[in-house]
Amino acid sequence: MNKIAHYVSFSVLFLLTSTMLKSQQTIQLTPPDLIRGLPAMKTLSLRASATEFDTTMLSLKDISDLLWAANGINRPTSGKRTAPSAMNAQDIDIYSFMKSGVYLYDAGKHALQLVVTGDHRRLFQRDEKSPAPPVILLLVSDVSRFRAGEDSLKMIWGAMDAGIVSENISMFCASENLATRPRASMNQKKLRELLNLKDSQYPMLNHPVSYKKNRTN
Numbered sequence: 524m525n526k527i528a529h530y531v532s533f534s535v536l537f538l539l540t541s542t543m544l545k546s547q548q549t550i551q552l553t554p555p556d557l558i559r560g561l562p563a564m565k566t567l568s569l570r571a572s573a574t575e576f577d578t579t580m581l582s583l584k585d586i587s588d589l590l591w592a593a594n595g596i597n598r599p600t601s602g603k604r605t606a607p608s609a610m611n612a613q614d615i616d617i618y619s620f621m622k623s624g625v626y627l628y629d630a631g632k633h634a635l636q637l638v639v640t641g642d643h644r645r646l647f648q649r650d651e652k653s654p655a656p657p658v659i660l661l662l663v664s665d666v667s668r669f670r671a672g673e674d675s676l677k678m679i680w681g682a683m684d685a686g687i688v689s690e691n692i693s694m695f696c697a698s699e700n701l702a703t704r705p706r707a708s709m710n711q712k713k714l715r716e717l718l719n720l721k722d723s724q725y726p727m728l729n730h731p732v733s734y735k736k737n738r739t740n
């Protein structure tokens with residue numbers, strides 16, 4: 524190979540690699556697949572909190588349907604969601620922590636919007652050396668979206684609303700043979716700093732999500 528050909532192939536390789544490593548600003552999700560999954564009763568019989576997680580990245584279709592099931596828009600004419608919320612405040616935002624960055628779920632566009640680049644999943648790990656699950660969903664309530672009520676009540680509603688989104692996630696995972704676990708324990712201070720949260724935004728729960736270890740299908 525002459526010097527020019529060598530230089531060109533090196534440059535192409537460099538460009539390809541840097542493009543692949545760069546976090547995408549917007550990840551357009553696929554439309555929800557409304558016919559996948561198990562019947563409700565079978566799903567309930569399988570719901571359980573996982574204790575171990577795989578590291579394989581979820582497919583775009585699985586991430587898309589997971590987020591739609593969690594809190595997507597299921598009635599486009601009213602903009603209402605798969606999860607109810609007190610006063611229809613729609614106070615729960617879902618941040619998706621992945622290897623390439625932290626993304627905010629934009630239900631209106633059914634897309635993920637980049638918030639912070641880089642891998643911050645270790646913020647949820649007790650043991651920082653253990654491998655992280657591919658996706659960790661953080662449920663944040665913005666209690667300022669409740670138009671009325673005492674502050675203490677708003678906190679209760681925010682926690683309830685997060686609990687319902689959490690159960691949607693658990694049900695989708697049970698139905699799709701995915702591993703998940705609702706967790707209240709997390710480093711609130713570091714998460715607030717990283718995501719630049721307002722005082723009215725409270726991280727309520729997080730859900731690691733992965734394929735089941737040693738799954739055959």
Ligand SMILES: Cc1cc2nc3c(=O)[nH]c(=O)nc-3n(C[C@H](O)[C@H](O)[C@H](O)COP(=O)(O)O)c2cc1C
Nearest residue numbers: 570571572573686689704705706707708709727728
């Ligand atoms: C509100 C809430 C908070 C939880 N927080 C944690 C947590 O911080 N860490 C954890 O390992 N599990 C957490 N869990 C999971 C529970 O420990 C688990 O649901 C419980 O042991 C029952 O097991 P099951 O979900 O398999 O039925 C939490 C569950 C809920 C509903």
